[in-house]
Amino acid sequence: MSNTNAITILYFASLGDALGVTEEHFSQASLPADVASLRAQLAARDTQWAAALSATNLRCAVNQSLAKPEHPLCWGDEVAFFPPVTGG
Amino acid sequence: MIRVQQADFVVADEYHHLQQSGIAGAIVTFSGLVRDFTGDTGESFFLQHYPGMTESVLNKIVSQAESRWPLLAVTVIHRVGHLQAGDQIVFVGVSSAHRKTAFAACEYIIDVLKTEAPFWKKEGSRWVAAKQSDQAAADRWLTADDS
Numbered sequence: 001m002s003n004t005n006a007i008t009i010l011y012f013a014s015l016g017d018a019l020g021v022t023e024e025h026f027s028q029a030s031l032p033a034d035v036a037s038l039r040a041q042l043a044a045r046d047t048q049w050a051a052a053l054s055a056t057n058l059r060c061a062v063n064q065s066l067a068k069p070e071h072p073l074c075w076g077d078e079v080a081f082f083p084p085v086t087g088g
Numbered sequence: 089m090i091r092v093q094q095a096d097f098v099v100a101d102e103y104h105h106l107q108q109s110g111i112a113g114a115i116v117t118f119s120g121l122v123r124d125f126t127g128d129t130g131e132s133f134f135l136q137h138y139p140g141m142t143e144s145v146l147n148k149i150v151s152q153a154e155s156r157w158p159l160l161a162v163t164v165i166h167r168v169g170h171l172q173a174g175d176q177i178v179f180v181g182v183s184s185a186h187r188k189t190a191f192a193a194c195e196y197i198i199d200v201l202k203t204e205a206p207f208w209k210k211e212g213s214r215w216v217a218a219k220q221s222d223q224a225a226a227d228r229w230l231t232a233d234d235s
Contacts, residue, residue: 013136013208014215057218061206064141080138080206084218087135087166087207088120088178088198 005031005075007038012082018052035060036069038079057084089162090146092137094169102163102181109161112183116190118198120178122171131212133171138206142166145205153182153197157189164197166207199225 006027016022032038039060043053060067061080073079089105091097099119106115122133150162165179180197184190203226209216 010138012138012206013210017215061138061141064138064144080141082138082206083208083215084223085203085206086209086216086218086222087137087205088202 007032007073007075008078009038009042010078010080010082012080014083015052015055015058015081019049031075032073034069034073035062035067035071035079038073039069039081053081055083058082059084089164090143090150091163091165092139092142092146092168093165094167096167096176097165097179099176099179102165102179106161106163106181106183109183112160112190113185114187114190115181115183116187116194117179117181118194119176120198122173122175122177124173125211133173133175133212134210135166135168135171135177136208136210137166137168141206146201149197149200149204152200153193156196157184157193159184159189159193162193162197164201166201166205168207196229199229202226 006025009024009026011019011022026038032041039053043050059082062071062073063078099117103115103117106112125131125133146164146166150164153159153162160183163179163181167177171177178198178201180194182190182194182197184193202222
């Protein structure tokens with residue numbers, strides 16, 4: 001866990017394309033309490049972000065493990081948002 | 089053994105490796121190929137993954153298979169990057185004392201990989217949507233009595 005006041009956020013596959021961003025360092029005065037709170041803050045940016053993040057099947061991982069909306073966050077965490085996987 | 093790589097693989101080499109890993113009664117291998125998705129050979133196929141998480145999820149899936157069935161060796165190879173229709177994309181190989189165990193473990197690994205390992209396919213400019221049939225195939229292992 002890092003002391004720097006930032007969260008690394010990764011966006012994969014169609015989500016990255018829709019947002020035009022694949023990675024960012026999210027920094028705010030206060031830490032979002034959990035994944036749901038972070039997602040809501042990102043969706044509030046504009047209509048494009050709201051639309052992309054409204055997908056009900058979007059998945060989230062925190063520090064490379066699947067995480068539920070209520071998963072708490074710490075500064076230094078790596079958070080990833082992505083659509084359902086399609087490998088193999 | 090888990091490998092995520094751009095390079096192609098040779099099934100005969102992987103089979104040989106599994107054969108060397110112990111006195112197996114059965115070796116089952118699965119090879120997944122890139123389907124001819126458009127008929128237009130000019131269209132590219134791209135496989136994206138989440139470095140780090142991919143390897144840990146694959147390791148977890150193999151560990152789950154090993155705790156479920158007595159296996160001698162397991163190999164999972166998944167390619168990433170740009171591929172062509174007809175290319176090999178994924179390999180799962182399992183060696184075990186008995187064929188039913190080897191078949192079941194191999195099928196379990198590929199079914200769960202399809203719904204849990206962070207890989208995404210892009211055909212041309214279109215990201216492939218997840219299929220309900222893949223989720224159903226993975227869910228089957230949560231409820232079925234397949235011992």
